[in-house]
Amino acid sequence: xxxxxxxxxxxxxxxxxLVAGLLRSHAEILRQLDSLGAGEHHETFLASPRRQSSxxxxxxxxxxxxxPLGASVSLALADARGHTLxxxxxxxxxxxxxFWNGSRQLGLEGVRPVIxxxxxxxxxxxxxxRLAGAELLTIMxxxxxxxxxxxxxxxxxxxxxxxxxxxxxxxxxxWDRVEDxxxxxxxxxxxxxxxxxxxADVDEELADAGFEPGDARLYERPETP
Amino acid sequence: xxxxxxxxxxxxxxxxxxxxxxxxxxVADGAVRQVVxxxxxxxxxxxxxxxxxxxxxxMGPQDVLVVLFEFGPEAVGSTLFAAEGVPAVGAADFDxxxxxxxxxxxSGVQRFFTTANRTFCLYVVVGSHLDRIxxxxxxxxxxxxxxxx
Numbered sequence: 001x002x003x004x005x006x007x008x009x010x011x012x013x014x015x016x017x018l019v020a021g022l023l024r025s026h027a028e029i030l031r032q033l034d035s036l037g038a039g040e041h042h043e044t045f046l047a048s049p050r051r052q053s054s055x056x057x058x059x060x061x062x063x064x065x066x067x068p069l070g071a072s073v074s075l076a077l078a079d080a081r082g083h084t085l086x087x088x089x090x091x092x093x094x095x096x097x098x099f100w101n102g103s104r105q106l107g108l109e110g111v112r113p114v115i116x117x118x119x120x121x122x123x124x125x126x127x128x129x130r131l132a133g134a135e136l137l138t139i140m141x142x143x144x145x146x147x148x149x150x151x152x153x154x155x156x157x158x159x160x161x162x163x164x165x166x167x168x169x170x171x172x173x174x175w176d177r178v179e180d181x182x183x184x185x186x187x188x189x190x191x192x193x194x195x196x197x198x199x200a201d202v203d204e205e206l207a208d209a210g211f212e213p214g215d216a217r218l219y220e221r222p223e224t225p
Numbered sequence: 226x227x228x229x230x231x232x233x234x235x236x237x238x239x240x241x242x243x244x245x246x247x248x249x250x251x252v253a254d255g256a257v258r259q260v261v262x263x264x265x266x267x268x269x270x271x272x273x274x275x276x277x278x279x280x281x282x283x284m285g286p287q288d289v290l291v292v293l294f295e296f297g298p299e300a301v302g303s304t305l306f307a308a309e310g311v312p313a314v315g316a317a318d319f320d321x322x323x324x325x326x327x328x329x330x331x332s333g334v335q336r337f338f339t340t341a342n343r344t345f346c347l348y349v350v351v352g353s354h355l356d357r358i359x360x361x362x363x364x365x366x367x368x369x370x371x372x373x374x
Contacts, residue, residue: 064229066231067245070248071246071247072231072232074238075243075269076238076243078241084268207352212353213356
């Protein structure tokens with residue numbers, strides 16, 4: 001009888017430990033999902049640092065990898081112009097569907113979206129080619145996932161190609177929400193845009209209007225009424 | 226500086242430049258396709274023609290596009306590809322009429338050559354013919370770094 005009571009006590013203690021462990025694990029999962037913006041609202045696109053954030057300067061000046069069709073690629077992430085929006089997706093990620101199937105050009109001038117999957121050792125190039133299509137640049141690079149400390153998918157990082165800094169990162173449920181968040185992140189970063197970059201913007205706008213450097217029209221005296 | 230290699234081609238990209246070395250065409254249909262390399266001082270779009278169509282339209286005055294297009298082995302020994310080695314390109318070589326697609330302000334240069342028993346067309350486009358002197362040294366450095374096996 002005593003042996004049964006002792007055995008029952010041990011079982012109860014083990015069950016208590018098991019339940020406590022499960023509750024703790026559940027709480028940790030919820031906390032991590034919340035920090036990634038994968039909770040109910042999906043509105044995270046952080047412009048301020050979080051744990052293990054890749055915000056700020058990154059070690060890589062370029063993104064290296066291969067396309068699903070086997071081409072070697074190096075994309076500039078610094079000393080260049082505009083922004084690069086890296087969309088880290090996976091073929092096995094259920095919530096990435098909206099980004100594979102809904103892939104399209106963002107309505108943001110100067111922002112180039114690039115899909116980044118893990119390398120060929122982790123993903124099937126044929127499957128990625130099928131999912132990604134040809135509209136967006138797609139690069140397979142495990143190195144990039146490590147560089148940007150991708151915590152889960154889908155995950156986005158916005159890089160200012162001038163400074164080589166990550167100016168926004170996070171998760172979102174669809175391209176429309178990503179577009180909103182990118183616009184916000186650029187607006188925030190724009191407050192600190194350097195004189196040299198603003199000068200480059202002016203040069204670009206003049207070029208778009210058909211004014212090349214040295215154009216005589218730039219030196220004409222304005223007509224006075 | 227970034228070193229990019231593929232298809233037996235290796236190049237050192239200047240800061241801020243990017244490149245893609247692969248096979249012509251955007252679909253995996255099993256057809257034999259030529260090697261094409263695009264090196265650019267501006268963000269390359271996803272969809273590009275072999276000779277830069279789709280990319281040159283977005284070039285700014287200080288931008289440069291360098292294209293290497295490989296022809297088949299049947300071209301080895303032909304007169305068009307008689308020049309040996311990767312050619313050098315100078316400011317005087319650029320011509321507005323040399324463009325595959327004429328765009329105001331731009332100019333280009335095209336050279337055919339053979340190296341390592343492979344035949345190539347080198348095609349360079351500058352965003353501003355008037356300011357090409359600013360970018361020619363960078364183009365020369367890039368071409369000087371090209372290694373083809």
